[in-house]
Amino acid sequence: MSGFPIVELFGPTLQGEGQDIGMPCYFIRFGGCDFRCGQRDDGTWRSDGWVCDSLHAVLPEEVRLAPKLSVDEIINSLVELTPGPDWVVFSGGNPLLHELGDLVEALHDNHYKVAVETQGTIWKEWLNDVDLVTVSPKPPSTFQKYGAGTIDTFMKRLNGPRVVVKVVIWDEDDIKWAEWFRDWVPGVPFYLSVCNDWHKPDGSDELLGRLKWIHETIVARGAKLGDVPILPQLHVLLWGNSRGR
Amino acid sequence: MSGFPIVELFGPTLQGEGQDIGMPCYFIRFGGCDFRCGQRDDGTWRSDGWVCDSLHAVLPEEVRLAPKLSVDEIINSLVELTPGPDWVVFSGGNPLLHELGDLVEALHDNHYKVAVETQGTIWKEWLNDVDLVTVSPKPPSTFQKYGAGTIDTFMKRLNGPRVVVKVVIWDEDDIKWAEWFRDWVPGVPFYLSVCNDWHKPDGSDELLGRLKWIHETIVARGAKLGDVPILPQLHVLLWGNSRGR
Numbered sequence: 001m002s003g004f005p006i007v008e009l010f011g012p013t014l015q016g017e018g019q020d021i022g023m024p025c026y027f028i029r030f031g032g033c034d035f036r037c038g039q040r041d042d043g044t045w046r047s048d049g050w051v052c053d054s055l056h057a058v059l060p061e062e063v064r065l066a067p068k069l070s071v072d073e074i075i076n077s078l079v080e081l082t083p084g085p086d087w088v089v090f091s092g093g094n095p096l097l098h099e100l101g102d103l104v105e106a107l108h109d110n111h112y113k114v115a116v117e118t119q120g121t122i123w124k125e126w127l128n129d130v131d132l133v134t135v136s137p138k139p140p141s142t143f144q145k146y147g148a149g150t151i152d153t154f155m156k157r158l159n160g161p162r163v164v165v166k167v168v169i170w171d172e173d174d175i176k177w178a179e180w181f182r183d184w185v186p187g188v189p190f191y192l193s194v195c196n197d198w199h200k201p202d203g204s205d206e207l208l209g210r211l212k213w214i215h216e217t218i219v220a221r222g223a224k225l226g227d228v229p230i231l232p233q234l235h236v237l238l239w240g241n242s243r244g245r
Numbered sequence: 246m247s248g249f250p251i252v253e254l255f256g257p258t259l260q261g262e263g264q265d266i267g268m269p270c271y272f273i274r275f276g277g278c279d280f281r282c283g284q285r286d287d288g289t290w291r292s293d294g295w296v297c298d299s300l301h302a303v304l305p306e307e308v309r310l311a312p313k314l315s316v317d318e319i320i321n322s323l324v325e326l327t328p329g330p331d332w333v334v335f336s337g338g339n340p341l342l343h344e345l346g347d348l349v350e351a352l353h354d355n356h357y358k359v360a361v362e363t364q365g366t367i368w369k370e371w372l373n374d375v376d377l378v379t380v381s382p383k384p385p386s387t388f389q390k391y392g393a394g395t396i397d398t399f400m401k402r403l404n405g406p407r408v409v410v411k412v413v414i415w416d417e418d419d420i421k422w423a424e425w426f427r428d429w430v431p432g433v434p435f436y437l438s439v440c441n442d443w444h445k446p447d448g449s450d451e452l453l454g455r456l457k458w459i460h461e462t463i464v465a466r467g468a469k470l471g472d473v474p475i476l477p478q479l480h481v482l483l484w485g486n487s488r489g490r
Contacts, residue, residue: 012464014475021266022436024460024476084468184456204449207482212256215269219257223329227358230259234477238453242294 004098005031005067007057009077012084016235017193018134018166020115023086026078028214029054031063033093034121037142050141053241054224071103075110090130091117097145100114100124105242108113120154121146128160129228139174139190153197155185163188170195179224192230198241248313249343250276253304254322257329262413262478263379265360269330270321270323274299278309278338279315282387295386296414298443298486302338303473317427318354335375336362344359346371365399366391373405380409382426386440400430408433414459415440424469437475441488452477 011026036058038051045051056062069077078088088107090100097120104126107114115132127133135158137151138144155163165188167178174195182190194211211232218225256271281303283296283443290296301307302389314322323333333352335345342362349371352359360377372378380403382396385391400408410430417471427435456477463470 010467012460014460020474022476024463024468024471024473024475082464084464084471086472204453208449212483215257217260218269219327219329223257223269226269226329227331228269229265230269231267232479232482237477238457238484 001037003073005066005068006044006062006069006074006077007031007054007066008091009069009074011078011081014069014234014238015087015089016060016117016238018117018136018191019162019164019189020132020152021234022232025087025089025115026073026081026085026112027089027091028095029057030055030090030095030098030170031066032060032097033058034097035094035119035138035142035144037138040143041083046154048140048199049197050168050174050195051198053196054091054093057091065210071106074103075106078112079110086111086113087115088112089115089117091175094118094122096124096127099124099126101107101129104129119144120151123154123157128158129162133161133163134166135163138171138194139167139177139181139231141170141174145234147225151165153183157187162197164191164195165189166191167194168193172173172217175217175221175225177216178228179221182225182228190228194230194232196233196236200241204237204240207236213242217243248309248315248318249345249348249489250311251314251319252276252299252308252311252338254314256262256323256326259479259483260332260334260360260477261483262476263362263381263436264407264409264434265332265377266476266479268332269362270332270334271330271357272325272336273319273340273341274302275335275337275340275344276302276311276438278303279342280339280364280383280387282383282388282389291388293444294442295413295419295440296443297402298441299336299338301473302336307428308338312358316351319348320351323357324354324355324386331356331358332376333357334362338364339367341367341369344369344371346374349374356374361371361462364389364449365396368399368402373403375406378403378406378408380408381413381438383413384414384422384426386419397429400433409436410434411436411438413438413440417462418468420459420462420466427470427473435473437470437473439475439477441478441481445486449482449485452481467483
């Protein structure tokens with residue numbers, strides 16, 4: 001086996017988003033994605049707002065450059081980092097492109113807990129063996145589309161891990177979409193996250209300003225999301241848009 | 246009845262700390278406290294770091310100035326605010342100084358959920374009727390002391406609400422204390438929060454810098470708190486140290 005394309009592997013850091021915001025963790029970014037957030041149907045990309053902040057894990061010409069690591073090499077790389085956090089976060093790209101069952105098992109054998117971030121388009125059985133799944137469906141400003149029933153089917157197959165939904169918000173259409181989507185996942189802890197406009201090299205002030213705007217807009221719209229936390233991207237506040245943090 | 250001393254009542258805002266960080270809410274700050282965080286045994290106060298950030302809700306000469314509101318007046322004040330959040334947060338001071346059972350019932354009748362923040366020194370039966378209790382025990386840098394078994398007894402009486410522990414951290418002694426205290430509350434969701442040094446008028450950069458320091462210090466100490474989230478005070482990042490936000 002030739003191993004998995006590992007675009008980034010780092011830590012200890014802190015989870016920046018979702019239910020476990022602030023949680024100490026290691027972070028593994030897998031290369032490859034079935035989405036192109038920010039790309040229009042005609043192939044052009046939007047120039048601001050929601051463009052994937054991890055294109056180095058998405059574009060094939062960049063993913064091709066990533067080292068391919070086996071399960072043992074990944075475990076060894078983690079063990080070489082400063083010890084501390086209990087959690088390992090899989091992100092991407094979409095980690096569901098890969099057959100990660102053996103890696104999850106090896107991480108558990110080494111007493112790590114495993115959290116996965118995914119848009120909920122691709123199912124793999126190993127997902128039910130992890131500890132936390134954050135499903136982050138992509139709202140309209142990304143220009144991405146789900147097949148009919150895709151996410152619905154995905155959510156229904158989740159059985160075992162703690163499951164939360166996180167919707168990243170750029171504009172009011174995204175808020176409307178989150179209001180709509182929430183009715184599809186009753187009872188699932190639901191979070192909003194501020195879209196990180198990585199075109200701004202240090203986006204803290206802008207990020208916090210946009211968080212306020214989301215809060216005010218939801219209130220002005222009648223607060224259908226009146227029990228949904230709105231979170232910054234804590235890692236961007238702490239470390240800016242640098243890689244490897 | 247003469248009503249409750251209400252130092253602040255405002256919203257919609259966002260919960261800044263703990264498990265519900267980012268949650269839309271209304272905020273009611275009750276006057277009166279059995280603690281004097283930052284005051285030494287000899288009566289002097291520390292000049293930096295952890296000094297209570299709500300002394301207007303603690304010092305008798307200030308609390309005396311607060312309007313006394315009945316249950317009906319509190320409900321009416323909330324209803325007059327822009328509607329939206331599901332949650333009402335009781336803070337202080339220590340809201341456990343007051344007989345708030347009728348208020349909790351009235352809030353539930355009006356379809357609000359109730360969250361309470363307290364240091365865990367004083368018990369009242371109404372506490373088991375609320376929806377979320379955040380116990381925030383005070384570590385050494387506050388100079389406050391608990392009687393033997395006080396918090397232990399308090400935690401054991403909690404039966405019904407969702408319960409979480411939040412420890413606000415100023416220095417390394419506070420981190421050591423949190424490591425120690427955590428063993429007393431196994432299984433209870435546990436959070437660290439960065440102490441807000443309100444002597445700094447806009448403490449965002451300092452707050453984030455101190456969050457990084459807490460993270461690094463915990464890792465350097467061997468990460469006994471390796472599965473404990475470290476959170477900023479989101480309200481301070483968003484609105485600085487202004488009152489009524």
